[in-house]
Each structure stands twice: as structure tokens, then as C-alpha cells.
Amino acid sequence: DTAVSQTPKYLVTQMGNDKSIKCEQNLGHDTMYWYKQDSKKFLKIMFSYNNKELIINETVPNRFSPKSPDKAHLNLHINSLELGDSAVYFCASSLRETQYFGPGTRLLVL
């Protein structure tokens, strides 16, 4: 059974479009995260939710809006996609500090 899953795995889209990425975890963890990994492999935290409440909101353009319908799900909606949004987006979950990452969503904006 997959612990942290993300859909879609790949996303190719045009500039200006709006897209969503979904994440689900079956580990029973209370906290979920979105990370962005750029082409140089730098991993940067974007958002974190604990029991559906936003607890970390880094300096991210407000075109990015996370949503947690319940503690097992965390989605990321991106409006008006730009070329610079091309990256791998990882969802993760944790019980304490240790983070369990999903397989990633490879987003390419053309």
C-alpha cells in the first residue's frame, strides 16, 4: 500500500492555465506539507497543515493555494501558471519531525 500518494505524476500545461495537484496519506499522520524542488534539486517548504489548519506558509506567490479537506488529504491549486513554476512538487506527511514524501508531481509549464 502506498503511504503518501500524489496525482498526477506528470503535468504539462500552458502558461496562464490553472492546475491542481492532489495528495493523500494513509499513515494516520496529523501534519502534511508541500515542497517545491527546482531544477538544481533544492527542496523548499511551501506550506504545512496540521489537522487541517495551516501552520506554515512560506513566501509563496498567492497564486498557490493549498487546501486540506481532512487530515489525510492536502491539495495544491495553482492559478495563472508561469514558466518559473516548472519544478517537482512533493507532498509529505509527518507524525513528529520525520517526513515521508510522496513520489512527486513533475510540472512543466510551456
Place this chain on the structure above:
Amino acid sequence: GQQVMQIPQYQHVQEGEDFTTYCNSSTTLSNIQWYKQRPGGHPVFLIQLVKSGEVKKQKRLTFQFGEAKKNSSLHITATQTTDVGTYFCAGPPSGGSNYKLTFGKGTLLTVNP
């Protein structure tokens, strides 16, 4: 804000050689974690160190946490091709949120068979 530096950025070794990556934080960490990301894969948790001066071993991997809790190292003895990947250190700042990990930029290890 907190910065976590890792060196080297890249390391290429012959199979059987040893490898070490170093991690240095600008602030004291409450703990240090190490993750491994295989090419095309996702980061996978390896270990967490909490105590000052702590040393832990996992088979050929040895992890150290500095006395000041600001630096750490990962040493691999006799590398194998399965060790290929990017090794990240990460830690939350001491006194800050334990949920907010700052990751180093990683060390990409390649191994020549």
C-alpha cells in the same frame, strides 16, 4: 533566516572508496535528519540525530551530530553502486517549529563501478 549548507555539492567516487558529506547550519538545530533521494525518486528518510555529539551507524553509513548541534556529517564506507543518489541533511531550528525543516542543497553522489 536559518540556512543549511552542505558540501561538497557533487562527489564522484570509484566503487569501494569512502564518501563523506558535511552539513552546517547557521543556527543551532533541535535535531538533524538525513534523507536520500535516488535519481528520479523522492527523498527517503534515513536517520534522525537528536543529542549533541551523537553518532549512529547503519551498516556502512555513519552519521554524526556536532557538539554544538550546528553541524553534521554522513560517512559511507566502501561505497556501492546502490549508494548513488543525493543526500540531504535537514533540521528544524532549536526553539522553533519542529515541523519546519530547512534542507541543505544536497550532495549528489555518483559511483563508478
